[in-house]
Amino acid sequence: MFCSACSETTLEELCFLGDIPLCDDFRKSKEDSAALRKHPITPMICARCNHIELKLKPDCSAVYDNYLYRPKHSSDLNAHFKSYAESA
Numbered sequence: 001m002f003c004s005a006c007s008e009t010t011l012e013e014l015c016f017l018g019d020i021p022l023c024d025d026f027r028k029s030k031e032d033s034a035a036l037r038k039h040p041i042t043p044m045i046c047a048r049c050n051h052i053e054l055k056l057k058p059d060c061s062a063v064y065d066n067y068l069y070r071p072k073h074s075s076d077l078n079a080h081f082k083s084y085a086e087s088a
Contacts, residue, residue, distance in 0.1 A: 001044070005051035013055065017041040022063060037062075 002009045019038035027033040042055035 001055070003046035003049060003051050004053055006046060006049040008046050008048035010047035011044040011053075011055075012047065014043045014045055014052070017043070022058060 001011055003011060018041060020041050021033075021036035021038050025036060027036065039058050040056055043052050044055050045052050
């Protein structure tokens with residue numbers, strides 16, 4: 001494993017936060033929610049630049065295929081980013 005920010009190969013495990021389902025994957029029932037696949041959450045810190053990232057990253061399609069916050073579905077988010085960009 002290497003740091004995705006600086007390519008350092010020395011990363012230290014900070015802790016294990018447990019097996020957790022992906023966020024923003026809302027289900028209609030408790031049973032459906034309980035059945036969601038869980039992922040081990042273990043943050044690692046880079047010895048060189050202190051960047052923190054997950055030891056095991058979920059597949060991008062698992063994270064983004066049903067991603068809730070898309071501009072076409074979130075007009076408030078669009079307005080927020082436009083306002084933020086104009087204030088910089």
